[in-house]
Amino acid sequence: MPEQEQRPLFLLDGMSLAFRAFFALPPDLATSTGVVTNAVHGFASMVLSLVRDHDPSGMAVAFDLPGGTFRDEMVEEYKGGRAETPEELPHQFDLIRELVRVLGLPVVEVQNYEADDVLATLATRARDEGRPVVVVTGDRDCFQLVEDPFVRVLYNRRGVSDYSLYDEAGIVERTGIEPARYPMLAALRGDPSDNLPGVPGVGEKTAAKLLTSYGDLDGIFSHLDELTPKLRENLAANEERARTNLAVMLLVRETPLDLDPKDLHFGGWNHGEAQAFFDRLELRNLWKRTSEALSAGAFGESDGAVESPAPAPEPLAAVEFEIVTGKRQAALAAELATGPQVVALNAAGTTLALGGLQPGPALVVDVESEDARRLLSSAQPVAALDAKRVLRLALSQGADPVDPIGDASIAGYLLDAAMGTYDLGALSSRYLPGTAVPGVDATLAGQLAIGESKVEEDLAAELVLLRQLLSIFEPRLVEEGLDSLYREIELPLTHVLARMEDRGIAIDVEVLRGIADDLTERAAALNEAVQELAGHPFTVNSTKQLQQVLYEELDLPKGRKTKTGYSTDATTLEALVSSHPIVEAILAYREVEKLRSTYGESLLAEVGPDSRIHATFRQTVARTGRLSSESPNLHNIPIRTEEGRRFRKAFVPSPGWELLVADYNQVELRIIAHLADDEGLINAFEAGTDIHRAVAADVFGVEPDEVTYEQRERAKMVSYGLAYGMEAFGLSRRLGGDVGEAREIMDRYFAAYPDVKKYMDDTVAEARLQGFTRTELGRIRPLPELTSGNRHSQAAAERQAMNAGIQGLAADIFKVALVRLDRRLRSESLDARIVLQVHDEVLVEAPPGEKDAVELATREALCEAAALRVPLEITIGWGSSWANAKH
Numbered sequence: 001m002p003e004q005e006q007r008p009l010f011l012l013d014g015m016s017l018a019f020r021a022f023f024a025l026p027p028d029l030a031t032s033t034g035v036v037t038n039a040v041h042g043f044a045s046m047v048l049s050l051v052r053d054h055d056p057s058g059m060a061v062a063f064d065l066p067g068g069t070f071r072d073e074m075v076e077e078y079k080g081g082r083a084e085t086p087e088e089l090p091h092q093f094d095l096i097r098e099l100v101r102v103l104g105l106p107v108v109e110v111q112n113y114e115a116d117d118v119l120a121t122l123a124t125r126a127r128d129e130g131r132p133v134v135v136v137t138g139d140r141d142c143f144q145l146v147e148d149p150f151v152r153v154l155y156n157r158r159g160v161s162d163y164s165l166y167d168e169a170g171i172v173e174r175t176g177i178e179p180a181r182y183p184m185l186a187a188l189r190g191d192p193s194d195n196l197p198g199v200p201g202v203g204e205k206t207a208a209k210l211l212t213s214y215g216d217l218d219g220i221f222s223h224l225d226e227l228t229p230k231l232r233e234n235l236a237a238n239e240e241r242a243r244t245n246l247a248v249m250l251l252v253r254e255t256p257l258d259l260d261p262k263d264l265h266f267g268g269w270n271h272g273e274a275q276a277f278f279d280r281l282e283l284r285n286l287w288k289r290t291s292e293a294l295s296a297g298a299f300g301e302s303d304g305a306v307e308s309p310a311p312a313p314e315p316l317a318a319v320e321f322e323i324v325t326g327k328r329q330a331a332l333a334a335e336l337a338t339g340p341q342v343v344a345l346n347a348a349g350t351t352l353a354l355g356g357l358q359p360g361p362a363l364v365v366d367v368e369s370e371d372a373r374r375l376l377s378s379a380q381p382v383a384a385l386d387a388k389r390v391l392r393l394a395l396s397q398g399a400d401p402v403d404p405i406g407d408a409s410i411a412g413y414l415l416d417a418a419m420g421t422y423d424l425g426a427l428s429s430r431y432l433p434g435t436a437v438p439g440v441d442a443t444l445a446g447q448l449a450i451g452e453s454k455v456e457e458d459l460a461a462e463l464v465l466l467r468q469l470l471s472i473f474e475p476r477l478v479e480e481g482l483d484s485l486y487r488e489i490e491l492p493l494t495h496v497l498a499r500m501e502d503r504g505i506a507i508d509v510e511v512l513r514g515i516a517d518d519l520t521e522r523a524a525a526l527n528e529a530v531q532e533l534a535g536h537p538f539t540v541n542s543t544k545q546l547q548q549v550l551y552e553e554l555d556l557p558k559g560r561k562t563k564t565g566y567s568t569d570a571t572t573l574e575a576l577v578s579s580h581p582i583v584e585a586i587l588a589y590r591e592v593e594k595l596r597s598t599y600g601e602s603l604l605a606e607v608g609p610d611s612r613i614h615a616t617f618r619q620t621v622a623r624t625g626r627l628s629s630e631s632p633n634l635h636n637i638p639i640r641t642e643e644g645r646r647f648r649k650a651f652v653p654s655p656g657w658e659l660l661v662a663d664y665n666q667v668e669l670r671i672i673a674h675l676a677d678d679e680g681l682i683n684a685f686e687a688g689t690d691i692h693r694a695v696a697a698d699v700f701g702v703e704p705d706e707v708t709y710e711q712r713e714r715a716k717m718v719s720y721g722l723a724y725g726m727e728a729f730g731l732s733r734r735l736g737g738d739v740g741e742a743r744e745i746m747d748r749y750f751a752a753y754p755d756v757k758k759y760m761d762d763t764v765a766e767a768r769l770q771g772f773t774r775t776e777l778g779r780i781r782p783l784p785e786l787t788s789g790n791r792h793s794q795a796a797a798e799r800q801a802m803n804a805g806i807q808g809l810a811a812d813i814f815k816v817a818l819v820r821l822d823r824r825l826r827s828e829s830l831d832a833r834i835v836l837q838v839h840d841e842v843l844v845e846a847p848p849g850e851k852d853a854v855e856l857a858t859r860e861a862l863c864e865a866a867a868l869r870v871p872l873e874i875t876i877g878w879g880s881s882w883a884n885a886k887h
Contacts, residue, residue: 012062014107016137017137017138021041022039031421041286064109065111102270134153135151136153143175144250175204185211187245187246196249198245206231217242267299341356342470352459376397377394383408407490410490428465496834507652526585530585550582616630624781626811627815653880660851668807680755699748825854830854832846843882
């Protein structure tokens with residue numbers, strides 16, 4: 001047998017190990033944007049340790065797929081007693097799948113079967129080929145797979161590093177029975193984790209003793225008269241349960257799996273893609289260990305040129321770190337005030353480091369110092385890691401800054417929108433590997449070293465890195481066709497957003513407090529009403545208690561089943577409204593409680609001393625290019641219900657002024673018509689009538705005046721769904737019908753507008769070839785998952801490819817509109833200012849005497865932001881509040 005085949009193949013239970021990793025590490029392991037990564041961190045550490053300690057010949061990872069398995073049909077309450085999966089974990093399953101993929105390891109999943117069945121099938125095939133296998137799991141069900149000399153189990157007892165390796169003798173020593181009969185032992189003992197109760201009074205030792213004496217279940221149940229009365233009674237009463245348990249616990253060794261163990265070997269990873277993944281999740285230390293393993297060949301060969309380990313760090317020129325003091329400080333400050341500056345601002349926003357664009361000494365000053373004020377008000381363009389922070393600082397000191405000339409975070413984001421994190425550490429690790437900078441510790445996840453005595457050195461070091469990064473980024477932006485997007489849209493937009501954040505939006509605190517108090521009272525009243533309808537007190541927010549009330553006590557029709565019981569989600573309850581008054585009360589309580597907890601007191605806490613909310617808007621979060629909002633997230637102010645829209649009453653203009661609200665009309669559908677160049681859809685827009693009625697007429701083959709309300713709404717759902725890559729299943733959920741009906745409507749839509757379908761198909765095909773999509777203005781969205789071996793990841797990437805051009809161009813157009821509008825208001829010396837942006841809406845506050853000029857400026861800025869095949873149109877309203885202006 002070849003040497004490689006003598007080394008074992010390692011088969012990992014991805015679900016089991018992900019859970020172990022999650023509970024082994026603290027949930028405060030997260031990125032700077034709040035993405036929890038403890039399970040990813042632990043899982044990656046497990047894989048690295050396994051490769052290092054055991055030198056396997058290959059590896060594969062098995063996962064469960066959503067939708068349940070054949071076992072759910074065998075046992076109605078299978079796994080029903082499990083606690084709900086922690087909310088910080090589900091998104092990490094997808095990240096772990098991505099981790100496995102970037103390491104070149106196969107992800108193996110089979111619909112209707114569990115990961116254990118997949119492991120059993122692969123282990124059995126490897127055994128038949130005479131290839132040694134180690135199954136790595138924290139699930140004892142896999143004990144049954146152990147078979148000398150080919151199959152062993154490496155059992156994770158706890159944490160990420162506590163394992164026991166079992167052969168047949170080890171299983172006998174641990175359980176008292178050999179592996180082949182372990183399922184019988186488990187069937188008698190039961191498995192509470194899968195909600196499979198065993199025979200009362202029969203634990204593991206008793207089960208082992210019974211099997212040793214009588215061989216198997218048939219032998220035990222044919223010799224009940226030899227047992228003690230209590231044990232005989234319990235076994236006789238629970239024979240069916242034990243036999244059902246056995247049928248459920250036996251792993252399937254012949255799942256429909258098109259994969260041979262001999263195909264499972266290391267290799268196929270890409271160094272850059274792997275690094276980008278670890279950088280995005282800010283796993284710097286873990287990447288160092290992983291990179292060393294990749295470079296050392298522990299994971300086989302790369303699918304491209306393997307990047308050699310970074311060279312030993314070399315200190316940068318001493319002049320780069322010269323911090324000017326004394327008399328030279330005034331001279332340097334005067335010199336810097338005459339030209340562009342590179343600026344570094346510490347995390348606390350208290351200290352600035354400034355230098356020229358070319359290598360040279362740094363000026364480090366307190367932001368309150370006269371030198372800082374002079375430089376910030378010098379009207380010289382700046383380059384920074386986050387230029388918006390510097391501009392906001394200048395604005396807060398009364399300066400009138402100009403558009404920046406460089407922003408390293410935005411440049412890094414445009415070059416790779418999938419990277420996720422664009423702080424100094426992430427960018428340096430990606431583009432300046434091996435660079436040693438005094439005062440910066442690259443092992444601290446990209447954070448500058450802390451300590452009062454090091455602030456000046458840290459900021460001077462940051463200037464060096466910024467100069468180097470910008471010198472790398474600028475030619476790359478040109479090469480990638482991104483320079484115009486960077487310089488003409490994104491950089492000017494930082495100035496607009498800085499002004500918008502600095503201005504903030506006024507809040508009527510009394511109105512907001514009144515809404516919050518009212519919601520608190522109503523939530524309490526609805527909570528009490530639900531309990532009265534139930535006939536007894538219970539915790540309405542408890543899924544388990546609510547299931548018991550609805551499905552056991554009130555015996556309401558059961559809908560979709562989950563692992564924790566029958567679903568109580570909104571979709572399920574909405575279908576039960578007519579079944580009992582309690583359902584409507586629960587839905588009402590949930591809506592009010594969510595509004596109270598999410599938008600009541602939380603918005604009040606964000607109101608500043610000036611009675612305004614100064615949210616932060618970010619350009620480097622959404623891969624589509626859309627802006628995001630945080631502290632607070634004003635993009636999530638609810639609009640779908642009358643209850644939610646109440647909050648808009650609290651958003652007001654400055655005293656004596658009015659608020660203009662402008663909103664694009666069907667911008668995404670107009671973009672679809674433009675990109676697809678579909679004459680039918682273009683004609684529908686050019687007719688100038690109700691676009692959704694016109695589309696419905698084309699789709700359903702009727703005259704526009706014969707279109708029913710239902711037909712219009714269905715056509716509208718398809719139109720907007722296309723902008724998000726929605727398929728028949730998603731449409732069926734929105735329509736409340738079946739998938740077949742939804743598919744028929746979509747087929748009608750594409751028959752009416754065939755070029756829309758062609759655009760969607762061509763976009764996916766082109767993205768699959770290139771690995772990314774590109775908007776008309778150049779924005780790139782990487783989609784590496786298009787070539788993933790996982791069909792679910794692939795399908796999701798195809799949907800993203802369909803909508804990336806649409807969403808991306810919509811984002812680009814809106815950014816252009818914001819820049820144009822802000823410049824227009826300032827060029828006409830108007831006092832009016834943009835105060836808020838939410839999705840496709842812009843809010844401008846203006847004094848009464850400027851209303852006509854502001855409305856004209858807004859209309860022209862937004863409607864002329866792009867030249868599409870169909871005109872851009874907006875709706876404008878004025879009012880004394882956001883809510884009032886929208887009516």
